[in-house]
Amino acid sequence: MLPHCDLVLAGFPCADKSPLSKNAARNHTNTMDEVGVTGRGFKSTRERAARHTPLLLLLENVARVDTCGDERESQHMVGSFHALGYGLTPGPHW
Numbered sequence: 001m002l003p004h005c006d007l008v009l010a011g012f013p014c015a016d017k018s019p020l021s022k023n024a025a026r027n028h029t030n031t032m033d034e035v036g037v038t039g040r041g042f043k044s045t046r047e048r049a050a051r052h053t054p055l056l057l058l059l060e061n062v063a064r065v066d067t068c069g070d071e072r073e074s075q076h077m078v079g080s081f082h083a084l085g086y087g088l089t090p091g092p093h094w
Contacts, residue, residue: 008054012041028070031077046080057086 015021016030016038030039049057059081078088 006055009058010045011060012045013037
């Protein structure tokens, strides 16, 4: 259980979606379906943000989440956090 806080740094694994994954082509909707390590990690991150409602939510390891893979998948991820009141401000990508 997290105590009340203004900032939460979170992330979910991208292993299922990585081009290095031999199953990446089959995993294009695993976040929407909440399956695999990426889908379950995303679900957990979203649920904790909803439960604890920090003022700021900083997601790491999700570079280009707005354009990754299937467009419906991207809209689902971004829309899930918008529904909780969070906006999307892409950070630097090194």
